Amino acid sequence: MRDRVWIFAGLAFFVAALTCPAWYAVANGKASNKSKPPNLELPANQKECVAPAGTMRAAHMQMLIQWREDVVRHGDRRFVAFNGKVYEKSLTRTCLGCHNKEQFCDRCHAYSGVSDPYCWNCHNDPQTVAGSRTRSTP
């Protein structure tokens, strides 16, 4: 008898935990806006990436690690894209030559809950280091 209070309190807690995404959306206001994707700044100077957008979205991290492997271990910097174009395998020069780290990489990583990848342990962001390209640009 006396325990029913505890049982129903526990049940209420469980239901609240299970439905937390809905409450969270309401609590953060504008539940309608929240399912919009983050505002990702696209490069102004280029229309096309080194692979189709779908591939880049799903698998850019695997491509980057492959590039690192090729460049650091095999000294191979030539990347032939799906459309035959040739790019340099370089995060700082090729990727960040067009994309803005803060308004592109970081925004989407924050949105999808990806902790800062360790790329930035070595690479710097050319747009925040005010034109200086003195440190590691492999």
Added chain:
Amino acid sequence: MNALYSLLAVLALVLAGFACGQGAPARMVLATFVPYAAFAALLIGFCWRVARWAFVPVPFHIPVTCGQQKSLVWIRFAKIDNPSTRWGVVSRMAAEILLFRSLFRNNRARLSGGRLILGESASLWLCSLAFHWTLLLIMLRHLRLFLEPVPAFVNALERLDGYFQIGVPPLYFSDVILVSAMTFLLFRRFRDPALRYLSLFSDYFALFLLLAIAVTGILMRYFTRVDILSVKQFALGLAAFRPGASQALSALFLCHLLLVCALAAYLPFSKLMHMSGVFLSPTRNLANNSRSQRHINPWNAPVKTHAYVEWEEEFRDKMQAAGIPLEIENETEDAGNARTN
């Protein structure tokens, strides 16, 4: 046979998931109707079962204990394994729920040279503990797909889980531990003939279903890859009651989703309800104080009794006349002092 049937059932679900991933109408049904139906089944079924349990009377005080009971002051007693207070019960339940205390007692009996040997067998305890904790961790990590902005603790769990930064995307240790522990739990049922005989369809089904969920998730993360951006939009849409399936959601993702929905809908009707049942076990959640406190069954029907004292009172004259010795010799001298031996 049970194992085979449940494997076939899970494979059928996997195939259904892939098949639904192909056509647009099926995708819509799978991405909009099925998750809500499964979630409703989970919520309503779960509440219904717990509410029914809440109204089941527990007339008897029946803790099952595993240690020395509290008695005389100079006898040391097991505070947690044989609790006598409410706090003792809370610690005992915590040990049971967080550490699987009673499973730790699991041991193995075998015959060796005609002698019975009882041995420790911690593998079941270890693997189920590993399995349950990593399952919790994985579910908490999945919140990154459902919450915007992502809470800091979810990010912290992710970093912890991928601590060694093996590969890209980083390998989660919880994935490795979960799959290995579940493989052990599955083979444990296959290996021992007695256990195989005892295992039901539902035992295998739960294991195969969870394994299939884990395997599709792992394939999606480390091998085929999936567009997390559209997954998150889809998940947030579900949470905000504005569902929609983007074309970018792969068939493998829909398969993962269908399996999770099957699990959710199946849970309230299965042995997986032990997740709430463990809190409600009267053999665990009662203090063992029935020697120091009287527990009266509140539903006891009134029983008409006629004790010896009353009986003697009734026949006092006749007994005295017949010279039969009386418990209470003289009514006037020691009235109400019933002597008991």
